[in-house]
Amino acid sequence: MAERQGNGRKNDPQRTQEDILAVATEEFSTHGLAGARVDAIAERTRTSKRMIYYYFGSKEGLYLAVLERSYRRIRTLEADLELANLPPEKALRTLIETTFDHDETNPDFVRLVSIENIHHAAHMLRSEAIRELNVSVIQMIEAIIARGLADGTFRRKADPIDVHMLISAFCFFRVSNRYTFGTIFRRDLSEKATIERHRTMIADAVISYLKSAEGGPVTPPG
Amino acid sequence: MAERQGNGRKNDPQRTQEDILAVATEEFSTHGLAGARVDAIAERTRTSKRMIYYYFGSKEGLYLAVLERSYRRIRTLEADLELANLPPEKALRTLIETTFDHDETNPDFVRLVSIENIHHAAHMLRSEAIRELNVSVIQMIEAIIARGLADGTFRRKADPIDVHMLISAFCFFRVSNRYTFGTIFRRDLSEKATIERHRTMIADAVISYLKSAEGGPVTPPG
Amino acid sequence: MAERQGNGRKNDPQRTQEDILAVATEEFSTHGLAGARVDAIAERTRTSKRMIYYYFGSKEGLYLAVLERSYRRIRTLEADLELANLPPEKALRTLIETTFDHDETNPDFVRLVSIENIHHAAHMLRSEAIRELNVSVIQMIEAIIARGLADGTFRRKADPIDVHMLISAFCFFRVSNRYTFGTIFRRDLSEKATIERHRTMIADAVISYLKSAEGGPVTPPG
Amino acid sequence: MAERQGNGRKNDPQRTQEDILAVATEEFSTHGLAGARVDAIAERTRTSKRMIYYYFGSKEGLYLAVLERSYRRIRTLEADLELANLPPEKALRTLIETTFDHDETNPDFVRLVSIENIHHAAHMLRSEAIRELNVSVIQMIEAIIARGLADGTFRRKADPIDVHMLISAFCFFRVSNRYTFGTIFRRDLSEKATIERHRTMIADAVISYLKSAEGGPVTPPG
């Protein structure tokens, strides 16, 4: 009698909402905001179309809820990383691989972000929840760079947001542009070997960039 | 009666089509495939909605035409580069900067590619024109890497498609994810100084990656 | 357990119903029968939407209750008048001013009656309560006219219902058509001076009508 | 081949619109703005529901068009009156009877105005067309009063807008409140004799009002 949540009961608002959100996430990420059909979402839900409006007010409201839920999930992921005890290069490699793996395993999130960009991030701007995302990655990168410079692992005083962009761009692009890139270059980006090679590559690239000296060719230390 | 093209006539099929395509490019890139409105396109055109169907058959037909036109434009750009006479590092830097500048100046193209990816590149696959894009960039990169390895500038035997992806990802992401990235990190990616810094950064990163040794931490020579 | 009415208890059925009726009166009179929203009423109520159905059965049931409550209120008003002891002209003027003031101070009632007319008085017909309204005004007017004819104050043998209509029409119209009339003639009917002038005017008009001779032009004195 | 309008041709936009407006007028006046059903209007039209949106944009747009059309019609009616050559009392009687007859024969218009008042004349305010209605009646009444005062027919210096209201109120109320008034007083206002009696009554009342002296009882002749 004590526990009540998560069981098979009919009136479980939380579960109903979560059900709708899960289905909606897929529909939006597959068809875009305008292309998604509320009817299609409703059909694949345990509940009816009416409930979507009951809980989310409108198609846009649902889309926003989907977006917020997606962002909330990564935040959790990042926060769980324990990098402070690793040597700088290893720490950075771990962080990069985490980002890489996240995008690789969450194509829905990647697609939603692409869609949101097509809409000039209009919904994200309206969402306090998302705007308040405290981006801990930046602090992690900053700390790693500082430690790396201090112990001589790195030589370049790079801006942490720029470095994050370098990392993100590659990890994100692999997933977001999978189809066009794959088509043009006739390459299947979901092959295991390719994934592994790219995973190493982006880490190598970022690390070599930080190790190399600024404003010139990498001069080997004498 | 003889000459007919490019004059100021009212009924100039080519001009009419080009007019429609220009407007449609903007509409599609702003609202996505499903979000774009045929009516909206027609309204901003010199001609009527009926003409869109006359020339392009359907909304999808128009979208495909827009996509092909956008791809046709880059092809031209790449083909014009003269890199063979430059030393490898300089050649690579030039190529990267060209890619960077292209994406920076063609946000519509970037957006269209994002949209096409949301649709699993379905239209691109159907378009002979786009599939026949012979991707000369890959050959260029391949040649540069070969020359760089030969003359000792580079040490890493990287796959040219992978390198192209590293370059593309960053250049593309900067534009495609401008809005969400800018919102989350409160950074205006269209600031001149930022553009300049990023332009140098991606070139430095790629070059340092190729200069560094494979399969492990960059061990300084000597 | 003994006393229950009128106290501050939470669960006071009478107070709950009265609360709902007050809110509903405003909602119906502002938006009409079809335009009124049960949700909107519920929201502004101390109780929930479910209670509306508990007490009034349906939206129409609530509307009818609102209508009956409004009619019940005027009946009281009219019944309180003591006109028998006043001279005919004065009595009539008092009666007219009472009607005038009633409509002026009860725009909600006026609007409800307008709404009811749009629906062909269908609900009123179904309401015993309203049909049983014994319209004492008619008897009052009848008596006044009789006394006026007897003592020579009036010369016209007018039908009391017609006279009531002449009075009602003006008093009602001022309030019911306040918005369109005000808009077309750019006149604010709620200005104090205008109210006062109209209040006198309708009394003067009715009285001069009863004083003038029937069936012909009023022959000027002297 | 010359004539084209008003025939039975399919593509006759004017006729299509007029058809929609006629049907919509009835639907709106019968059910109110919120109660009217676009589907119901479409069904009774020669064309489809789609055409309603094609020409009028929305239900509100259609309602506004209906309202404007109704107002445009009276304006025409009023303008056609030729009162200048009649003696003041006769002129006034003619004007009053015209107003009376108009409301009596145009219950749809009366109902629309009632509906518009329920909505606080919000649509009318937004309509330039209606706001620009130049209300010639006022000038007519003003002229009649002036002539009547000059030739001694009238003695009261009444405000023409007030007089117009006195007239309008009665004529309008008879129609607008036909159902509630009829129900309460068990009187059928559409009976020929009643109509005739009321038609005379309002004229008599207004005329006797203007004939009587201001600020006091009407002094009996002799």
Add this chain to the structure above:
DNA sequence: CATGAATGAGGATTCATTCAT
């Protein structure tokens, strides 16, 4: 007496597309 969750049926509106000229 009271309530939050749920809903079927219907209602307004939009959209890509075609017809007649």
Add this chain to the structure above:
DNA sequence: AATGAATGAATCCTCATTCAT
């Protein structure tokens, strides 16, 4: 080569009402 009028088929959304507790 061009066009204004017309449209069927969705599509989003709302509303009064009821259920389970």
